[in-house]
Structure formats: C-alpha cells, structure tokens
Amino acid sequence: MSLSRLHIDSFRNIATAQLQLGDGLNLIYGQNGSGKTSILEAIFFLGMGRSFRSHLSQRVIQNDQDKLTLFAHLEQGEQETKIGLRRYRSGETEVKINGDKVKRLSTLAETLPIQVITPESFSLLFEGPKSRRQFIDWGAFHTDKGFYTAWANVRRILKHRNQMLKSEIPYQQIQFWDKELVRYAEIVTEIRKRYVGSLNERLKGIIEEFLPQVDVKVSFTRGWDSKTDYQTLLQAQYPRDLAAGHTASGPHKADLRLRVGTLPVQDALSRGQLKLLVCALRIAQGKLLKQQIDKNSIYLVDDLPSELDARHRQLLLQQLSDTGAQVFVTAIEPAAIMDSLNTPPVKVFHVEQGRVTVIE
Numbered sequence: 001m002s003l004s005r006l007h008i009d010s011f012r013n014i015a016t017a018q019l020q021l022g023d024g025l026n027l028i029y030g031q032n033g034s035g036k037t038s039i040l041e042a043i044f045f046l047g048m049g050r051s052f053r054s055h056l057s058q059r060v061i062q063n064d065q066d067k068l069t070l071f072a073h074l075e076q077g078e079q080e081t082k083i084g085l086r087r088y089r090s091g092e093t094e095v096k097i098n099g100d101k102v103k104r105l106s107t108l109a110e111t112l113p114i115q116v117i118t119p120e121s122f123s124l125l126f127e128g129p130k131s132r133r134q135f136i137d138w139g140a141f142h143t144d145k146g147f148y149t150a151w152a153n154v155r156r157i158l159k160h161r162n163q164m165l166k167s168e169i170p171y172q173q174i175q176f177w178d179k180e181l182v183r184y185a186e187i188v189t190e191i192r193k194r195y196v197g198s199l200n201e202r203l204k205g206i207i208e209e210f211l212p213q214v215d216v217k218v219s220f221t222r223g224w225d226s227k228t229d230y231q232t233l234l235q236a237q238y239p240r241d242l243a244a245g246h247t248a249s250g251p252h253k254a255d256l257r258l259r260v261g262t263l264p265v266q267d268a269l270s271r272g273q274l275k276l277l278v279c280a281l282r283i284a285q286g287k288l289l290k291q292q293i294d295k296n297s298i299y300l301v302d303d304l305p306s307e308l309d310a311r312h313r314q315l316l317l318q319q320l321s322d323t324g325a326q327v328f329v330t331a332i333e334p335a336a337i338m339d340s341l342n343t344p345p346v347k348v349f350h351v352e353q354g355r356v357t358v359i360e
C-alpha cells in the first residue's frame with residue numbers, strides 16, 4: 001500500500017505542491033524552515049484529520065487562507081483509492097473517499113495506517129501513559145475490529161460515571177453502569193494484552209539488532225491491580241472516587257512499561273539508544289500489521305539523521321526498507337541519508353521556502 005500522488009494546497013508554508021511519490025523510500029531535503037516537516041505533517045493530516053505537531057488544527061492552514069486542501073491516490077494492489085480532505089478555518093472538516101463524503105475520521109485512519117517518528121517521539125518514553133496507551137491502541141484499532149466500539153463505550157460510560165460521582169449519586173445507582181463498564185473494559189483489556197504479546201514477539205529481533213546486549217523488557221499494565229476483579233475494585237473504591245470526583249482505576253490508566261533490568265528505559269539508555277528504541281517499537285508495529293492484516297503502514301520519519309551515528313542510520317534505514325512499506329524521510333543534507341543506503345531512494349524532493357522540486 002502506498003501513496004502515488006499527493007496534492008497539497010495552503011498547508012503551512014506550502015502554497016501548492018503536486019508530488020508523484022515513489023513506492024519505497026522518498027527522501028525530502030532542504031534547509032531549516034524550508035517545509036520538509038510540513039510535507040510529512042500534510043500526509044499525517046490526510047490520514048488522521050489532525051496534526052502530529054499541534055493540537056490546534058487551524059494553525060496548519062496557511063496564514064491568510066481560509067482553508068487547506070489535501071488530496072492523494074492510494075494504491076493497494078490493483079485497487080486505487082482517492083482520498084481528499086478539506087479543513088476550514090471555521091473548524092469544519094470535509095473528508096471524501098472515492099468521492100463519497102465520510103463522517104467519521106476513524107474511517108480515514110483505517111484507510112491509511114501511518115507511523116510517525118520525529119525527534120519528539122521520545123515523548124512516548126518520557127511523558128505520562130497517554131502516548132503509550134495511544135501507541136498500544138493504534139495496533140489494537142488496526143488489528144481488531146471490536147476494539148473501536150468497545151473503547152468508545154468505555155470512554156462514554158466513564159464520562160457518565162464521573163458526572164454521577166460529581167453529583168454524589170449513591171453507589172446503588174452507579175452499580176448498573178459499573179457492570180457495563182466492566183463488560184467493555186474486559187474486551188478492551190483483552191485486545192490490548194493480546195496485541196502487546198504479539199508485538200513483543202516482533203520486537204525482540206529488531207531490538208537485538210538496534211540495541212544488542214541491552215535487555216529491554218516491555219510489559220502491559222491494564223490500569224488496575226492485576227489481582228483484583230474490576231467490578232469488586234470499582235465498588236471498593238467508590239468512596240475514594242466520590243471524593244475525587246472521577247474514576248481512579250480502569251482501562252483509561254493502562255500503560256506500556258519499558259525497562260532495562262529494574263530501571264525505566266529513560267534512566268538506562270542514551271538519547272540515541274532511546275531514539276532507536278522508539279524506532280524499534282514503530283517498526284515492530286508496522287511489521288505486525290503486515291503480518292496480521294496484510295496491510296503496510298506508511299512511515300514518516302522526520303530528521304532521521306539526528307542523534308544517530310552512521311552505522312545506526314544504516315541499520316534504521318535497512319529495517320525500514322525491510323518492512324516493504326512506503327517511507328518518507330527528511331534530512332537537511334541529502335548525503336546524510338544517501339551515504340547510508342545500499343540502493344538510492346526511489347524519489348528525492350528538494351524543498352525551498354515551501355516550494356517542492358523533484359530531483360530524481
């Protein structure tokens with residue numbers, strides 16, 4: 001699966017660009033501030049309906065314009081899908097797949113599985129559990145049809161439960177909702193647990209290549225004490241939840257624990273090693289997706305050379321190419337990528353002040 005054509009209009013500093021993309025490695029290079037990341041961001045926006053850089057989607061619309069437009073052709077074997085997205089400054093978003101209007105952004109995400117690796121991807125390891133949960137859920141969403149609905153139900157019931165806690169509703173009335181919550185929480189937890197188990201299998205080989213002699217352990221925590229039944233826990237914790245005005249434990253607190261021996265990875269590894277670990281996690285996800293549902297991801301790798309020595313650059317590019325996926329990498333100097341490749345990129349783009357030209 002790959003994007004063959006991409007049309008960008010009024011996105012960040014790119015007024016307009018029409019790109020014929022390569023099925024394989026696409027290199028985008030240019031000076032600081034030229035618009036390299038904006039191209040990756042545009043592809044991500046088309047797949048997710050939001051940016052990976054800013055939670056304010058309006059910011060990506062080019063200054064002085066009232067809307068942005070993104071359009072692409074997606075090739076899957078013999079099949080071609082046309083995807084279009086328009087975002088207005090008023091906040092409205094229009095999405096079309098093969099000319100038909102699409103209501104839910106999750107339909108877009110399902111059509112276009114995207115993996116992003118940026119210098120900020122470290123947040124996966126450093127920040128709170130939310131980004132790690134999103135990482136697990138990316139895989140759970142793409143590989144299990146039941147996940148989306150079960151997780152949407154968990155979130156809906158939790159929201160309602162928290163409102164009831166704030167209104168100091170007695171437990172007898174909350175109990176009915178807890179039964180529903182437990183039912184969906186178990187589905188979500190089971191899918192997540194199974195997914196992390198399969199991911200671990202794929203991860204081992206990649207970590208051995210990227211970080212030999214480092215014993216990284218990845219485990220899943222479900223969001224409440226592993227020995228306690230969730231229904232019993234919700235009842236026992238009701239007084240505490242009531243005082244806090246929200247539900248302390250549950251699948252909304254699930255996490256991915258990454259350790260080297262007894263230490264959290266961020267205390268045990270260098271910055272370059274952490275970057276490699278994040279890359280290993282993303283590559284393992286892509287490989288697992290291919291194995292489980294025969295779908296390739298699209299990789300967006302921003303500023304690939306940073307933090308990595310020549311050998312690890314080469315290893316990373318090799319692993320990315322082994323996924324068989326379409327890959328977009330950015331760099332300031334093209335040599336930083338070219339020198340690490342056995343075969344040249346399929347396409348090379350140069351960006352200068354928002355103008356994109358094809359080099360080969």
Ligand SMILES: Nc1ncnc2c1ncn2[C@@H]1O[C@H](COP(=O)(O)OP(=O)(O)OP(=O)(O)O)[C@@H](O)[C@H]1O
Binds near residue numbers: 034035037059061062
């Ligand atoms: N809404 C917008 N309208 C117009 N220009 C914008 C908008 N948002 C950001 N820009 C500009 O777009 C330019 C491109 O930024 P981008 O991050 O894509 O560059 P880059 O080539 O990835 O740079 P670096 O190598 O420093 O990461 C920046 O100069 C920024 O000021």
